[in-house]
Amino acid sequence: MKKELKLTVNGQPYELYVKPKTLLVQVLRDHIGLTGTKRGCSDSSCGACTIMLNGMAVKSCSILALQANGAEVHTVEGLAKGTELHPLQKAFLDYGAYQCGFCTSGMLMASRALLEENPKPTKEQIKEGIDGNICRCTGYNSIIRAVTAVVKGEYKEEK
Amino acid sequence: MSKYSVIGQRVRRVDGPEKVTGNAKYTFDIVLPNMLYGKILRSPHPHARILNIDTSKAEKLIGVKGVVTGKDTLGKKQGIWRRFPELCDEEILCREKVRYVGDPVAVVAAVDEDTAEEALDLIDVEYEPLPAVFDPLEAIKEDAPQIHDGVELNINVTRHIEWGDVDEAFKKCDRIREDQFKCSSQAHMCMETHDAVASFDYSGKLTVWTSTQASYYIQALLAGMLGLREGDVRVIKPPTGGGFGSKFELDSAQFCASVLSMKICKPVKIVLSREEEFTATKRRTPMYYYLKLGAKKDGTLLAKEVRVITDGGAYTGMGATALYLTGFFSSFPYKYPNYRYDGYRAYTNTAPTSAMRGFGAPQSTFAGESQLDMMAEELGIDPVEIRRKNGMTPDYVVPGQAFIQSCGLHECLDKIEEHIKQRRKLPPNHGIGIAAYGFMSGGIFNWFDTPYAFSAALVRINIDGKVDLFTGACDIGQGSDTTLSMICAEELGVKLEDIRIHAGDTGICPADLGAWGSRETLMNGNAVKRAAADAKNQLLEFAAAKLGANIVYDMDIKDRWIHLVDRPERGVSYFDIVKEAIRGKDGEVIIGRGHYTPHRKGMISPAYSFGVQAAEVGVDTETGKVKLVNVTTAHESGTVINPVGIEGQLEGAIMMAGGYGFCEDQPMDEGKILNPSIADYKLIRSLDMPETKILEIDTYEPEGPFGAKEAGEGLTNPTAGAIANAVYKAVGVRINNLPITPEKVLRALKEKPKQKK
């Protein structure tokens, strides 16, 4: 029996009816159509589905959609403001912090959550911040360099 | 100041904005109207005859729209080695026999994935299990079960490479070593699993969107298997989430989705689960290595004998190439006056083994570089010195095999030697090990039997000067879209932002053999450069007429300025000439064509890149745990077109090759892979990644576009060998079988006789 689900995604309110077994990632990708968040595994290990829920980085494949009832969700699609990219996005572009791009949404959201909780993380803390995300292409170091650049203030957001 | 305007610059990749905004639509994301979801039923047996398949219950399940088995196909066998029909041994949807746990037997299309999965449980398959064999050394015995009809002793491919007289040469050696190594399997672990959306329409045309490294191969193989004309099959490669060698053969997602779609005339999407990805897609070829090396006491290598038996798994795929290349690269990067290689590929009832980044060279480098260090120690010669003494040099001829033009190996050795000296004082139980390699820039031997040029490109200049670049090259993350756009922009004399690339769509792009063997930069780069030059020449004709300069002057375009090379201040805007040229051609757009197939370059590769890697490890002698501390690589890849791209390829290669060295593995029991999930398949995450350093050596490869050659694949060759040598340097134990796990190291430490200081 389907149940009501109300949540905001990237500032936009949604009202849906979902089967209880529906995962949050399915609501985002299949019901709302935000395909930026990816899925890369069946055992909560790869981190490609990372989003922010009530300010925390979480794996959307490992949360029942109904548990996000009333929650504020942010996905990669909400990073840019119109055509103005988020500093992390600019840094990823400049530092080559992605290659095939499949893990990139998860990496960006994990990094954003990290910086919103702690704007001045150490290199070790940045590594910890993305340790839940697998990348098979970059070897992680370019991602760490990109995040470090944002931490150092290379991409001060214009107010 | 750089002589180039575009290449060599640190640029943002052209596909960047789409990827960092989550806008890029991978095959994984594609949803079409009326699309159905497919799921594949796979054999639970490693070896069995299929007696009967009853799909009636599945067909009746509400929501199921189609069920297909091998009987619904044309019953053809395919393989990527089209030139040799006996190696085209894979039906994909099995009709009579299954040969590994995971071999497909049926596929269902339904309104959603859950229904499709439910339907699989309703398909009754009657199997007659057959005796199975899992180890190649067992498979080649007389009494082993025969896996493919007509293949004696299960040996389906053999290779032999020889020059000089190895047996005579050994007699002249002062020292001879014989060593054995075991190289493990490895999973590609692309972040995007194999997937395809196939749509067959009522006009008899098939369109397939798929995550692939070679849309042309998929087009041709699908056409063959489905009885369609190649021109009626269009394969489109959307942004692709990784390949690493797993995605240039026809796979079960593509074939099964196509067969289903043809039956029901609706789009069908199949996405392999991560478990299927681990168990039922092709993997790195495991190998048993036997090496005999002979040297003089001054360190000159006189002879090398190599014997390899590879675990082929259930089907051939690209395994035949891996068998050859491992033997060829066993001779790299040294000048052996005498060399002999014999390779045997044996079928086993396990998931087929095929191509993975490095293509047999990580295996040969692990074995060869380990043995070379052992020989160096026996002779009392420094590991860098012995490599220096025997290392390949520019313009070296590998007898009867290949011609090496550019080669920066010695400069790489110098740089690594310097690096090691700088890290002189290491903590206890730390060690630095090195490994040297050389790798190809694409392959020449035409096992696919293509009638087309290996690479081709089309350049179209529009009225506003914007350039459309059409190429069959496939960007799977390695950055070929950007690299090729840069080459095009440089040659044409415009800016990177003037280029718009259309790649990997067989409907509109000329054929390219795809992204494997590290070929795109050199081969497709040459095609793109020629196409751009062709278009440029058409513009120059008009510019020459306009400028009316003395005939002795050459013209060129740089930074959108068409000018006399010797008098650059005399010129005209690119944009103006484009308008005039199109008018002059009666309104026809300017099209430039280019293609490239390596001719007179031997049968292996037109160019080779070289490098030396130093891995520093720290070993915990009580637990055997090996920590990768630092990996420094000196390498040369000709002119660097896309520096950010190369750095990324290097660091990514270390993650993959480092994993091959110490943690990635696919243990099996009775043909069943025991760790088919990411939680259980150990790979390097950000906290495990060592510090990395790149030392770039400047070289120029005449065969490559602007002097460029490969980078992305060769860099996976040395790491396992460097780690093995480093562990030995750190704690004095040799691990000759991969991966180098803590348990193996600890056991070796305990068995090591106590040494007096």
Place this chain on the structure above:
Amino acid sequence: MIKDFEYLAPKTLKEALTLLDKYKDDCKVICGGQSLLILMRQGLVAPQYLIDIKGLSELSYIKDGKDGLKIGATTTHRAIEKSPVIQKKFSVLAEMERRLASIQTRNWGTIGGNICHADPAGDPAPVLIALNATLSLASLKGERSMPVEDFCLDYFETALEHGELLTEIRVPPIPPHTGTAYTKFNVIESDLATVGVAVSVTLGAGDGVCQDIRIALGAAAPTPRRAKKAEAVLKGKKITDALLKEVGEVASTEAEPISDIYASEEYRRELVRVLVARVGKEALARAKQA
């Protein structure tokens, strides 16, 4: 593929207990779901009713007082990791949490869920055992208390009875001159333990004699367990390196590890031997500073 189920989200503990009592075997409790959902996706667990207690904020707290530390069962791993009072007074818990899976998992997964999942390789249980922690189990019938070390009965099996819910974890105040340390062995930093060891050492005031010692092993038996024979070697004695070595050897005989694709039984025993000595030494150093 997850099988369909009825979803219930009680708003109070009482409501949750009532549902548990009502549906008995037909229901399963979900909180963070970081372990449970994997099992459900594989079809290994398929309850008819799923009772979601993630919303029970009354069970999410960290309180420190005279009686020691009290952690509500639905407290997330991340909250424990970041808690100032835990970092200051029960730092081994924060250290253990920091290496547990990933930040994403810790943000949503809960300590109660982890303990009830009863994976012998889990990190919290050995640490809680070393800290002499107890669990509070509630049902409609009332409440009972149980030491953590008695809670796990077998692989993924606990002493929870029908209608019972884990509500609180209690860690008694740390005695003076006590040091507790935990480490786990793995090849990949954030991975599950191949073997995990937690040791708590309490010294006598000024004399350096070991008054109390608790050694807990993880991933070395069907359940997390204490190495009591090894403890007996040290109790009442002054701790030396030689003695720690002996303790490690005895502990390795008390372990009951399995052989699997990651490690052989022999190697796991070796890890127990080495790690107990190492962690014991670290705990001793902390006890001396305390």
